[in-house]
Amino acid sequence: MSIVTDFFWFLITAALMVPIGLLVFGAVVTWIGWSRLPEDIPLEERKAAVKQWWRVGVPYGGGVLLTYFPMGMLVAATTRPTVNHLGEFYTEHDEKYISKGSSGHHVYLASPYGWLDWWNNYEDGTAGEGSGKHSARVGGNEYSWWNQYSWSCRNPFNKAKRTSDFFACFVNDCEIEYWGKESLSDKNEDPEQKGWYFVKATHKQTGKVYYGYRSVILLDAKAGEKARVRQVNLGFKLKPTHANTTQDPDDLDKAFTLRMQWSSEIN
Numbered sequence: 001m002s003i004v005t006d007f008f009w010f011l012i013t014a015a016l017m018v019p020i021g022l023l024v025f026g027a028v029v030t031w032i033g034w035s036r037l038p039e040d041i042p043l044e045e046r047k048a049a050v051k052q053w054w055r056v057g058v059p060y061g062g063g064v065l066l067t068y069f070p071m072g073m074l075v076a077a078t079t080r081p082t083v084n085h086l087g088e089f090y091t092e093h094d095e096k097y098i099s100k101g102s103s104g105h106h107v108y109l110a111s112p113y114g115w116l117d118w119w120n121n122y123e124d125g126t127a128g129e130g131s132g133k134h135s136a137r138v139g140g141n142e143y144s145w146w147n148q149y150s151w152s153c154r155n156p157f158n159k160a161k162r163t164s165d166f167f168a169c170f171v172n173d174c175e176i177e178y179w180g181k182e183s184l185s186d187k188n189e190d191p192e193q194k195g196w197y198f199v200k201a202t203h204k205q206t207g208k209v210y211y212g213y214r215s216v217i218l219l220d221a222k223a224g225e226k227a228r229v230r231q232v233n234l235g236f237k238l239k240p241t242h243a244n245t246t247q248d249p250d251d252l253d254k255a256f257t258l259r260m261q262w263s264s265e266i267n
Helices: 002-035 045-079 114-119 133-137 145-154 158-163 240-244
Strands: 090-092 106-109 168-170 174-179 195-203 209-218 228-236 252-264
Touching: 002 252, 045 145, 045 195, 045 209, 045 228, 114 158, 158 168, 158 252, 168 174, 168 195, 174 240, 195 240
Parallel strands: none
Antiparallel strands: 090 106, 168 252, 174 195, 195 209, 209 228, 228 252
């Protein structure tokens, strides 16, 4: 009876987490949209961005939460060997990961059921990277149900945000406008690469618009401490430099994201 009771309360908790999580997500989007977006950005563009982030962010947040229960679990329980979008099925792991305990080979696994497809992993499958890094991390046991599920949780709602033009922007098909810096980095202390940018991508055929915002701030470091930065990524993973570059076939999509790092070490 205790097992049944525990499972019942687990279901109740999961059901409550989804709406609470979505409300929190919406509150964060609104706060960033109105308090963080610089006034240099035209007001109409800021309004349109916040509306879009709400419209995309709520179902995106729901899809992410459903990865943890029950969709990620069901995907891990129903995976089959298949080929990915590049026609890859089997690859050998890198020697450096084999030496660290990987299984030695990678097989692309995905659930064949359409209603679970958005929770498959688009590029790697549920057994981790083709290089063997995840395999080495889990002692060569990446094909177990638990390790497939944990990989899905590390990359939640993956195929949806990689393949749907609702959750991803395919920048090769878009015209790019931006405000702010052309380039930012959280990997160095160069003040020229700190600041913000706000990018607007307009699809050349449909006119659909996507917005992305990023800010990187260099924090004051105490004596003897390593430099740290604070960064925010909200909306689609767009960069000003996308205006002058063509993305490779395995990097066409710029997915929706919400990432806030209050203080992270530069490395």
